[in-house]
Amino acid sequence: MTTTRPTFEEFLSWLEDSRRHGQVHFDDMQQCWHVLGHPEATAVLSDAAAFSSDLSALRPRQDDLDLFQRGNFVNMDPPQHRKLRTLVSQAFTPRVVADLEPRIAELTTELLDQVDERFDLIDALAYPLPVIVIAELLGIPASDRSLFRTWADVLLGQDIDPDQALGEASAQALTAVAPVMHEMNAYFLDHIRSRRADPGDDLTSKLVRAEVDGERLADEEIVGFIGLLLIAGHITTTATLGNSVVSFQEHPDAVAEVRDDPGLLPAAIEEVLRMRTPFPRLARIATADTEVGGGHIAAGQVVIPWLTAANRDGRVFAEPSRFDVHRTPNPHLTFGHGIHFCLGAPLARLEARVALRLLLGRYRDVEVAGTEQVEHRNPWTMVAVTRLPLAVRAA
C-alpha cells in the first residue's frame, strides 16, 4: 500500500485486518510484534522490566539526537527513569496544573475574541492555546511559537510506510529530522544558560536548581526534559482539540446532549481520546523471552502496542465503534499505562475541558466549513487534523 496521506478510515481498516492475524502477532515485513488487544497492550506496558523503552539500539548514532535523549525520560528504563520523572513531577504537581485554569480560560477568550464567524480552529485556537500554556510554564517566549510549530511539523511529519522494516524507516526519519534536532538543542541550551544566570519562577529555573542524589542536572540533561515537555506538551493537545470538533461534527446528537448537560463534556472528551487516539502506537524492545497473549516474544524483538486498536477492542469496549458520551468506565490507553503514564494528562484534560466549554458556550453552531479543505496528518504517525476551517454562529 502506498502511504502518502492515507485516511483515518484506511488506517482503522488496516488495523482491523491486522487483528485477524491475532491480538498479538509477528509481522515479517516490519520485523516486529503487533499488539492490538487491550489486555495484551496493558500487559506489555505494565512490565517495564521485560519491555524496555530504550530504543536507541534501533537507530544509528547521531550526536544531536543523543544529546536530546540524555534527559528525555520517556525513552528511559528504571532506575534512571524514576529519578528524572520524580524530579519533573515535583515541579509539575496537580496543584500547579489546577492553578492554570483561569489562565487557560483567559487565553481561550483572548484567542476567540480575535476571530469572526469563519476561522481555522487549528491556527486560531487549537495550536496557540496549549503552546502558550506550556511555553509560559517553561519560561520560554511564547512569541517563538511559530518556530516550535515548524519543529513539531518536521518531527511528526515523517510519512510512515507500514510495509517498510522499522529499522530502515527510523534511519530515514532520523536523517530528515537531524537539522531540526540541532536547532532545537541550541535553542534550549541557550534558554537554560540564561535561566541559570538569571533564574525566574518557571519550570526551567526549577530544573536548573533541582538536585538528583545531591547532584545538579547538567544543562545537556535539561535539554531533553524541556524538549519532551514542549513538544509532548502541545502537539497532542492541539490534536485533541481538533479531534474533538471533528468528532462533534460527526455526532451531532452527542453534542446536543453535551450542550443540554455540560456535565457530560469530560466524558465526551474521554470518548474523543479513545476513538481518535493522538499517538496511535508506542514501541518497546523485549529484554527477555516473554509470552504475551499467546505470542512468544524473543529477547531483542521490537514490540508495538497499538493504542488505537486497544481502544477499540470489543472485549473491553461494548460497541467499540460507537461514540458514546455515557461510556463509563472508559479505560482507554490513550495516555499509556504503567510507569510512563503521561505526566501531562491532567493538563491536557483541563485544556480540552476549558477550551471546548468556552467554544460551545460562545457559539450556537460550530460547523466544519468545507470538509474537502480539512487536512490530516499521516494517521500512522499521529491522528490529528492540521487544518480545520469552521463556520460559527454566536449564541
Ligand code: HEM
Ligand atoms: C491529549 C494529550 C496527550 C496525549 C494523548 C499524550 C500521550 C502520552 C503517552 C501515550 C505517553 C506514554 C509514552 C510511553 O509509554 O512510551 C505520554 C508520556 C508523556 N507525556 Fe503525554 N500526552 C498528552 C499530553 C501531554 C502534555 C500536555 C504533556 C506535558 C505538559 C505531556 C508530557 C508527557 C511526558 C513528560 C511523558 C513521559 C512520561 C514518562 O516517561 O514517565 N503529555 N504521553
